Every structure is written in structure tokens, then in C-alpha cells.
Amino acid sequence: MRFHHKLVWIHLFPNGNGRHARLMADVLAKRVVSRPPFSWGGGPLEKAGEMRRKYLEALHEADHHECAPLLSFARS
Numbered sequence: 001m002r003f004h005h006k007l008v009w010i011h012l013f014p015n016g017n018g019r020h021a022r023l024m025a026d027v028l029a030k031r032v033v034s035r036p037p038f039s040w041g042g043g044p045l046e047k048a049g050e051m052r053r054k055y056l057e058a059l060h061e062a063d064h065h066e067c068a069p070l071l072s073f074a075r076s
Helices: 002-010 017-032 050-063 068-074
Strands: none
16 A cells, blocks of 8 residues: 555556556555455545545555555455
8 A cells, every 4th residue: 555655646648647556556465475366445535525635645644654544445
């Protein structure tokens, strides 16, 4: 989750930073640590809604070095 958070925080692209960071976190989980990809809340995060709000709240908490909510969201 720290890897995911840092990729989002760096903000490499004008658009799609979250999608890119989620994809890279899934690749890292699957190929490097042999874990299944994350579910990321099980819904679309691109459009405004409750799922996206929860994701953004978890990212904001990670800004303050609290990654547990982001990990919990990613596994939900």
C-alpha cells in the first residue's frame, strides 16, 4: 500500500494516476509477493460516489502515514 500511495502522491500523469497505481500494486502483489490482486472495494472508482469517497479518504489518511485504512479498502 505504501508503494500504491507513493505512486498516486507523485502524480506522474495529468489523468489516470489512481488507475496506474492500482494496476502496479496488483502486479507487485501477484508477481513479486505471490498474492492475489486487490479488489479495490469491488466497484468502479473512476466516477464520483461512495466507493470513490472511501478510497480518497483512505489515501488522505496514508498522507499522514496511516496505511491501514488504504490496505483495508484495497482488500474489501
